[in-house]
Amino acid sequence: MGKIIEVKDLTFHYPDQKEPLFDQLSLSIERGQWVAIIGHNGSGKSTLVRIIDGLLAPQAGTIFVDGMPVTPENIWQIREKIGMVFQNPDNQFVSADVEGDVAFGMENLGLDRDVMKYRVDQALRKVNMEDFKGHDPSRLSGGQKQRVAIAGVLTLRPDVIIFDEATSMLDPEGRQDIIKLMTKLHKKGYTLISITHNIDEAAMADRVCVIDDGKIAADSSPAEIFAQEKELIAMGLDVPYSERLKDELLHNGIEVPHEYLTEKGMVDWLCKLHSKN
Amino acid sequence: MNKLLLGRYIHADSFVHKLDARAKLFLSFYFIVIIFLCNNWQTYTLLGILTLVSVVCSKIKLKFFWDGIRPLVWLIIFTVVLQLFFSSGGHVYWQWGIFRITSLGIENAIYIFCRFVLIVCMSTLLTLTTPPLQIADGMEALMKPLKKVKVPVDEIALMLSIALRFVPTLMDETTKIMNAQRSRGVNFEEGSLWHRAKMLVPLLIPLFVSSFNRAEDLAIAMEARGYRGGSHRTKYRQQVWHRNDTLVMMLFAVVTGLLIYLRK
Numbered sequence: 001m002g003k004i005i006e007v008k009d010l011t012f013h014y015p016d017q018k019e020p021l022f023d024q025l026s027l028s029i030e031r032g033q034w035v036a037i038i039g040h041n042g043s044g045k046s047t048l049v050r051i052i053d054g055l056l057a058p059q060a061g062t063i064f065v066d067g068m069p070v071t072p073e074n075i076w077q078i079r080e081k082i083g084m085v086f087q088n089p090d091n092q093f094v095s096a097d098v099e100g101d102v103a104f105g106m107e108n109l110g111l112d113r114d115v116m117k118y119r120v121d122q123a124l125r126k127v128n129m130e131d132f133k134g135h136d137p138s139r140l141s142g143g144q145k146q147r148v149a150i151a152g153v154l155t156l157r158p159d160v161i162i163f164d165e166a167t168s169m170l171d172p173e174g175r176q177d178i179i180k181l182m183t184k185l186h187k188k189g190y191t192l193i194s195i196t197h198n199i200d201e202a203a204m205a206d207r208v209c210v211i212d213d214g215k216i217a218a219d220s221s222p223a224e225i226f227a228q229e230k231e232l233i234a235m236g237l238d239v240p241y242s243e244r245l246k247d248e249l250l251h252n253g254i255e256v257p258h259e260y261l262t263e264k265g266m267v268d269w270l271c272k273l274h275s276k277n
Numbered sequence: 278m279n280k281l282l283l284g285r286y287i288h289a290d291s292f293v294h295k296l297d298a299r300a301k302l303f304l305s306f307y308f309i310v311i312i313f314l315c316n317n318w319q320t321y322t323l324l325g326i327l328t329l330v331s332v333v334c335s336k337i338k339l340k341f342f343w344d345g346i347r348p349l350v351w352l353i354i355f356t357v358v359l360q361l362f363f364s365s366g367g368h369v370y371w372q373w374g375i376f377r378i379t380s381l382g383i384e385n386a387i388y389i390f391c392r393f394v395l396i397v398c399m400s401t402l403l404t405l406t407t408p409p410l411q412i413a414d415g416m417e418a419l420m421k422p423l424k425k426v427k428v429p430v431d432e433i434a435l436m437l438s439i440a441l442r443f444v445p446t447l448m449d450e451t452t453k454i455m456n457a458q459r460s461r462g463v464n465f466e467e468g469s470l471w472h473r474a475k476m477l478v479p480l481l482i483p484l485f486v487s488s489f490n491r492a493e494d495l496a497i498a499m500e501a502r503g504y505r506g507g508s509h510r511t512k513y514r515q516q517v518w519h520r521n522d523t524l525v526m527m528l529f530a531v532v533t534g535l536l537i538y539l540r541k
Binding site: 050053055076079080082083084086088090091092093094095096097099100103104105106107108109110111112113116117120136137138152153156 | 504
C-alpha cells in the first residue's frame with residue numbers, strides 16, 4: 001500500500017480572484033484507493049486535480065505523486081503516472097481515427113511503432129472497443145468516446161486515473177457503462193480519483209471527499225457521507241434516489257435502516273420488508 | 278455542406294486508391310507543373326489521355342468529377358471569354374472596339390479550357406481517392422525538407438490533422454446553432470444577399486466562442502497526455518511505398534519526356 005498522492009499545505013489563488021481558492025489544504029490518497037471528489041460548481045474540485053497533474057501551478061505547498069514532488073523539472077514523469085479523462089468527450093480527441101487517438105500519448109513519449117501497435121490493441125480490448133479501431137470518433141456515442149479516451153490513458157500504463165466529471169455529459173446508459181468500467185479498473189489495482197455530481201458514481205468509491213469553498217468539508221466512506229442528507233442538499237448535490245425514497249418512507253411512518261443503501265440494496269431491503277409483513 | 282474540399286473521399290478498391298498518398302500528392306502538383314509545358318494539340322491530347330486513364334483506373338463515377346468542376350464553371354467561362362476576346366495575333370475574324378476574335382485567340386481559349394478541366398479532374402481525383410488523414414500525412418512527408426530551414430513541419434502537420442478531425446464536430450455544431458436560431462425566428466434562406474450575410478452573425482459568434490472553448494479543453498487534454506511539441510515524437514500511422522507507386526512515378530517521367538518531344 002502506501003500513499004500514492006500527498007498534497008501538503010496547498011495554497012492556490014486564481015489571479016483574477018480576490019480570495020485564494022485553497023488555503024493550506026492537505027489530502028492524501030492511498031495506492032489502489034478509489035476516491036470520489038464531490039462538491040458544487042466552483043468549489044475547486046477540477047482545480048485540485050489539475051494542480052496534482054501539474055497543469056496548474058500552486059502558490060505554495062507541495063504535492064508528491066508516488067513519492068516524487070511535482071516540480072517543473074519532473075512534470076512529464078508525473079504525467080506518465082497520472083492519466084486524465086475529461087468532461088467533454090469531443091474536446092479530448094486529437095486524431096480523426098480511433099486507433100490514432102489512442103496512440104497519441106505514446107507518440108508523445110516517442111515509443112516504438114511495434115510497442116504502440118501492441119498496446120493500442122491491448123487497451124482497446126480492455127475497454128471493449130476493439131471493433132471500432134479504424135472508426136471516425138465523430139460517429140461514436142458519448143460513452144464510446146469516453147471508453148476510447150480511457151484506452152488512450154491505459155496505453156501509458158499510469159498508476160492513477162483521474163476522471164474529471166467524465167460521466168457528466170453522457171446519457172444514463174453511457175454513464176452506467178463508464179461506471180462499470182471504472183469498477184473494473186479499480187479491481188485491477190489502479191488508483192482512481194473521480195470528480196462527479198453523480199451520486200451513483202460516488203457511491204461506488206471507497207472514499208468520498210466533499211469539497212466546499214476550497215476546504216474539505218467531509219471525508220469518509222460513501223455510506224457515512226450519504227447518511228447526512230440535509231448537509232448534502234446544502235452543498236448543492238443531488239441526493240441519491242434511494243435516499244429520497246427512504247425519506248418519503250420515514251414520513252409515512254415506515255422504519256428504515258439508518259445507513260446508506262444503494263439502489264440495489266434498497267430493492268433488496270424493500271423485498272425483505274414486504275415478505276416480513 | 279458535406280462537400281467541403283477535403284471531405285469528399287469515396288471509398289473504393291482501385292489501383293488509384295491503393296497508391297501511396299505521398300505519390301498521389303506529389304504527382305498532383307507535378308501534373309500542374311507539366312501541364313504548362315503543353316502548347317499544341319498533341320501535348321494536350323497526351324495529358325488528356327493520361328487524365329482519362331487515371332480517372333478510369335479510380336473506378337469512380339464521372340458524375341463526381343463533374344461535381345468538382347461545377348463550382349469553378351464561372352471562373353472557367355470568365356477566363357475563356359477573356360482569352361477569346363482580348364488575344365491578338367493570327368487572322369482577325371471579327372472586331373468591335375477593343376474586342377476582337379482572332380485565330381490565335383480561339384486556340385488559346387481552347388487550351389486554357391483544357392488546362393482548367395484537366396487540373397480540376399486531377400486534383401479531384403486526389404481528394405476522391407485519398408482519405409483526408411492520409412493527405413495530411415502525405416503533406417507532412419513532402420514538407421520534411423523544409424525542416425532544414427526551421428519550418429515547424431511536425432506542428433503544422435498536427436495542426437492540419439486536428440483541423441480535419443474537428444471538421445465534422447464543427448459541422449454538427451453549426452447545424453445545432455442554426456436550428457437553435459431558427460427556432461428563435463431567424464431565417465437563413467430568404468432575403469437579400471446583405472440580409473443573409475447579416476444572418477450569419479448570430480451563427481458565427483456562438484460558433485467562435487465554442488471553438489475557443491474547445492481549443493482550450495483540447496490543449497489541456499493534450500498536455501495531460503504528455504504533448505510537448507518538438508520532433509522527438511514518433512508516428513503511429515505509417516505510409517508504405519509500394520512498387521506500383523514507383524511505376525506510376527516512372528510513367529509520369531516518361532510522359533514528361535514525351536511532352537518535351539511533342540511540344541513546338
